Amino acid sequence: MKEMSVVKPEKIVLFGNQVSSIVLGEKIKVSEVRKKKFEKDGFEFYSVFYPVGNGIFNIDKSIEDILYIKSK
Numbered sequence: 723m724k725e726m727s728v729v730k731p732e733k734i735v736l737f738g739n740q741v742s743s744i745v746l747g748e749k750i751k752v753s754e755v756r757k758k759k760f761e762k763d764g765f766e767f768y769s770v771f772y773p774v775g776n777g778i779f780n781i782d783k784s785i786e787d788i789l790y791i792k793s794k
Contacts, residue, residue, distance in 0.1 A: 723763055733791055734765055738772030756783065757790050
């Protein structure tokens with residue numbers, strides 16, 4: 723959070739369930755929260771599928787969600 727307060731990003735993309743859950747402090751299932759905005763400590767977060775390894779099967783959803791986030 724300290725690094726984010728220095729950089730001050732407009733939006734933060736969290737890749738995968740584990741990273742999303744750790745950063746947001748709650749159990750996150752990306753499949754259930756796609757395109758949902760989370761707000762924490764004045765930042766805007768979005769969870770997307772991790773598109774590497776076995777996540778390659780969801781790369782189309784990752785791209786779709788990133789394009790959606792970019793358009794907001």
